[in-house]
Amino acid sequence: MMNKAFAVTLDPATSLQNHTGSWRTLRPVNVFKLPPCNNQCPAGENIQQWLFYAAEGDYEHAWRILTEENPLPACMGRVCYHTCEGKCNRGFLDESVGINSVERFLGDYAIEHNLAFKRPSKETGKKILVIGAGPAGLSAAYQLRRFGHSVHIVEAAKEAGGMMRYGIPTYRLPRNILDAEIKRITDMGVTIECGRKIEDIEAEKKNGKYDAVILGLGASVSAGADIPQGDTTHVLNALSVLGQIETTGEIEIARRVTVYGGGNTAVDVARSLRRIGAEPVIVYRRNREKMRANAEEMDAAIAEGIQVKWLSTISEASKDALKIEKMVLDENGKPQPTGQFEELPSDAVVLALGQNVDKTALSKLQNLQMEKDSVVVNNETMMTSIDGIFAAGDVATNDRTVTHAIGMGKNAARGVNAFLNGSTYKKPQKHDLAKFEDMHPWYYTDAPKTVRQELEVARRSNTFDEVQFGLTEENAIFEARRCLSCGNCMECDNCYGVCPDSAVVKLGPGKGYEFNYDYCKGCGVCAQECPCGHIKMVPEQI
Amino acid sequence: MLEQIEGSLGVAKAVALCRPGVVCAYPISPQTHIVENLGKFVKNGELKDCDFLNVESEFSAISVSIGSEVGGARTYTATASQGLLFMTEGIYSASGLGLPIVMTVASRAIGGPINIWNDHSDSLSQRDSGWLQLFCESNQDAVDTHIMAFKIAEKVGLPVMVCMDGFVLTHAFERLDIPSQETVDKFLKPYEPKEYLNTKEPVSIGAMVGPEAFTEVRLLQQRKMAKALDVIEEVTKEYRELTGSKSGGLLDCYNCENADLKLIILGSTVGTAKDEIDRLKAEGINVGIISLKSFRPFPYAAIKEAIGDTKQVICVERAFSFGARGIICPEVKRAVEGTSCDVKTVVAGLGGRPIFGTTINGIVKDALAGKFTEEFTFFDVNADVLNSYTQKHEGVTFNKGPINQSAIEKSVKA
Secondary structure, eight states: OOOOTTTEEOOTTTTOOGGGGGGSSEEEOOOOBOOHHHHHHOOOOOOHHHHHHHHTTTTHHHHHHHHTSSHHHHHHHHHHHOHHHHHHHGGGSSOOOOOHHHHHHHHHHHHTTOOOOOOSOOOOOEEEEEOOHHHHHHHHHHHHHHOOOOOEEEEEETTTTTTTHHOOOHHHHHHHHHHHHHHHHTTTEEEESSSSSOHHHHHHHHHHOOOOEEEEEOOOEOOOOOOOOOSSEEEEEEHHHHHHHHHOOOOOOOSSSEEOOOOHHHHHHHHHHHHTTOOEEEEOOOTTEEEEEEEEEEEEEHTTOOEEEOSSEEEEEEEEEEEEEEEEEOSSSSSEEEEEEEEEEEEEEEOOOOEEOOOGGGSSSTOOOOTTEEEETTTTTTTOOOOOOOGGGGGGGOOSHHHHHHHHHHHHHEEEEEEETSSOOOOOOOOOOOOOOOOOOOOOOOOOOOOOOBHHHHSSSSOOOBOOOOOHHHHHHHHHHOOOOTOOOOOOOOHHHOTTTTTTTEOOTTOOEEETTTTTOOOOOOHHHOOOHHHHHHHEEO | OEEEEEEEEEHHHHHHHHOSSSEEEETTTTTHHHHHHHHHHTTTSSSSEEEEOOOOSSSHHHHHHHHHHHHHHOOOEEEEEHHHHHHHHHHHHHHTTOOEEEEEEEEOOOOOOOOOOOOOOHHHTTTSOOOOOEEOSSSHHHHHHHHHHHHHHHHHSEEEEEEETTTTTTTOOOEEEEOHHHHHHHHHHOOOOOOOOOOSSSEESOOOOOTTTHHHHHHHHHHHHHHHHHHHHHHHHHHHHHHHHOOOSEEEEESSSTEEEEEETTTTTHHHHHHHHHHHHHHHHHHEEEEEEEEEEEEHHHHHHHHHOSSSSEEEESSTTTOOOOOHHHHHHTTTSOOOOOOEEEEGGGGGGOOOHHHHHHHHHHHHHHOOOEEEEEOOOOOHHHHHHHHHHHHOOOOSSSSEHHHHHHHHHH
8 A cells, every 4th residue: 555645646536526627718629621522522422431441441331431422433433533632631741642543442342342232221112214324324323222212214325334435445444344333223223224315305204104304414426617628538526436446346547547626535536546556646726734634644645655736726628638727825825826837647537526415305395494505403403494304414514524423413313302202402511621721730641642553555555455553452541541531530549648638538439539528628739639620629608 | 985086976976876766857067967977877787777868958857757756766866057947847846746856956056147156046046845955065975965865855755955066066076985885775775655656556646736735735745844854863873873974964063162153054165164264263263163954944943052152143145035135044043033142144155256265264254343233244245346337337336345235225325
C-alpha cells in the first residue's frame, strides 16, 4: 500500500465528481462535410466513403457503397474522365488520389468474385419502360429495380450499352467488362429488348400498361458538315466508323485519313484507325488549349503517333487531297479564317463534329418541351413537361459523358419512384464543402500517386488491347489510403488521444466517436488536431 | 578521496554517488558544468541505471523532473537565475505534490539588466515556493550538502534546492574530499517513493483541491517544513558521524563565544569573512559569524540560540526586496523578538561585486562605531559611479561611503 498524499492524490475515477463540462463556452460537434470529390462527381458517388472501406481492405463493402450510386464501376473505372481527381484536396499536398484507378480495381474485383446485386426485397407491381440501354437507361433501370419496380428496356441497337459499346473503342473499354456489368443488372430482373426502335412512345406506354417512361436516348447521330467535294471522295461520320469497327472488328478505309473535329470522338476515331493500320491526321480549327477532348486521351493519341493540324478547317475535298484553310483565334478565342490555304493529301475524311439525339420519336410526343437538341426536364425530378415521362442522359443534357448519364439515370429513377408513390422527389440538401483550409494536413504522410501501367506504345498501333492496366491489390489499397477523408471521420483516434479530459468516447470500429459533455471543457484541441476537419467548435448558448 | 577539482565536478560526483534514476537539465551559466559532467558520467557508464534527458528549456527540465519523480525515480536537476524563474510554475507544483527532487541553484543575479555574476536574488526569489533551501559556504559543503539533500528531501517529502554561489564556488578549483560509493550507499538507501504512479495500484496524483481542503493541504506543507528542521539536524549528525565532515546543519557558528558583534551570512562570503575575523581578532576585535545554512525552513530557535546575548547583529545580504528592505534581517528580527538585540541589514556583493576581506573589515568597523544608524544600508556602493548619473541628470549627489535608506529617500525629495 502506498502512503497517499492528502487531497492531492486520488483513487482512480474519483475526479469524475468534477463535471468540468460546466466550464465550457464552446462545444465540439462532429460535422459531416461534403468532400470535393463527391461534390464534383456527376454520378453523385460517395467516393470518400467507398475509399474508406477500400482502405480497410473491405473491397466488397466498398463496392456495395459505390454501386449504390453507380452500377457500372468497372466501366467507369476505365472511361470516366474523373474530374473528381481535379478537385481532390490531396492535390494541395502532393498529387490527387487516383480515385478512378481504385474504382476500376473495385469494379474488376466484383467481376472476378462474381459479386451480384441484391434483388429487391419486395415487388411494388409498378411497370416502367426505359427507352435506350445506354448508361442513362441502365443506371435508371438498376435504381428502379432496387426500389422493387418492374423495368423493361427497349434498345434500338443490336446490343445493350449505347455509346459505351458503339462509341467508345475497345482499347478503352473491353466488351467483356461491359457485358459483365450489364448482365449483373439483368440478373436483378431488368429485361432488355434489343433491335427495336420505338416509333410511338405514347402508344407503347399505353399498350404496355407502363406506369412511367424514362427517355434514355443517346446522341447516336453524327453531326454533318457542309464540305464541297467531288463525288469520289470518301467522307464518313465518326459513329458509323466506330460502330463498324465494333461490329465487324475492322473497316475498309484508305491509308491517309483525316479526322475532322476536336472532341473525344475525334480522338477515339483517330486512335481506332491507327490500330487498323491507317495514318490518321486530326484537323481541328482551334488550338490544343481550346480542345474539348480529354487531355489524357489526347496525350495518348499523340504518343501513338497521331498527327494534328491545329487551327485548320477543311474548305474543300477532292479525290486524294483536302484544301485546308489556316485559322487564327480572335480576342474572344474564336477561330477566324485567314485566306491562307494549303493542301493535305488525304484519301478519306471522318467527320467527328459532335452528335445529336435521334428526335423522330420525340417529335411525335405532344406537349414535350424541347430546347435546342435537348428535352427540358425538371432538374430535381427529371420529369419532362409530360406527366409520367422522364428523361436522362444525352437526350436531356449537353454534358454528354457516361458519368453524367449514370448520375441523371439515377436521379430520374428517384423522380419516378417518388412520382409512383404520389409525391415529388426532392434532392437532399448538400453538406457544406470540405475545404482544404478546414483541414489539418500535418498528420498526413507523403505518399506519391500510384502510376497505372500502360501497354507499350509500339504495341498499340496494331491491336485493340486495353491500353491502361488496373492496379494490383497492393497498389489499390495504397491509393485508397492516400485519401485525406476530407470532412469525414476516418477513425484515426487523434481526438481520442489528445483530449485532456478523456471526454472523447470511442464507439467502436465504423461507429466513430462521441463527446462526453459532462467533462469536455471545450478546449478545442480535438478540433485543432482532427486531420479531416470533422470537428467544429460551436458556441454554447449561455 | 581527496581531489583537486572544480566545484561543479565535485557536485556532479556527489550527485552521481546518490544514484539518481533521472537527471534532466537545460544548460545555463553557471550551472552548466555540473550537468555536463553528469551527462558524461551517464555516457561513459560511471553512472548506471540513470536516464540523462536533454530538454529544450528549464520549464521542460522541471516538468520532466516532476514526471520522473511521480514515476518513482530519484531525480536531480540544476539551474540558475532566469532559468530558475522560467521553472517557477513547476517549482510550486513539485513542492505542492511533495516530490523529493534535488536541484542545484548555482546562484546568479536575476536580470534585467542581464548579469551573469553571483548574488542571491534568484534563490531568494523562491523563498515562498515550499522548497527547502540549503546554502553552501564552500565546495566541500556543497559536495556533502547534495548527498544529505537527497536523504532530507526523501525523509521530509519535499524538494530541496541546494544553493551554491555561481562562479565563486561552481568554477573554483579546490581540494575536495569526495566520499566513497560504499560510504554513500550506506548512508543513502535505494529510493523508495512514498507514492508513485504504477499500474498495480493506480492513482491520480495532482488533483484539484478546492476551498474545502486547500487550507489543510497548506497546513500540512507547513508541518513538513517544521519536521524538516529536525530532519536536517538528524541527517547532518548521521552524515558527520559517518564521514567526519563538518558540512550541513541548520547553521554554523564561528567565533561566536562572547562576540561583541555577530554577522549572519549566506554562502561563500562566509569563508572570506572567517579569514578577516581571524585578523580582527588579532587586533582585539571579537566578531562572530553565523553561517546560515538553512534559509527554508528558517531555524528561528537555532538563530536565537546562536545570537545568544550578543546585542548587535548585522545581516550581510546579497539580495534585497525592492520597495521593502532586507530579506534575511526580518526573519532574524522575528527570531529575537522581545530581546534587546539590534538587527540590521547591510547589502553588499550584488551582481558579482566581490566581497573582500576589506569589505568585511569595513562592515565590522562601521558597525562597532555605530555608523549603521538605520535598518537598511547599501555598503559597497560606489558613490562616484552613482553620481556620474544622478548629478548630471538630476543635480543630486550622494556622499561617499555607505548609503542608507533615508539618504535614498531624501535624494528623491530634493
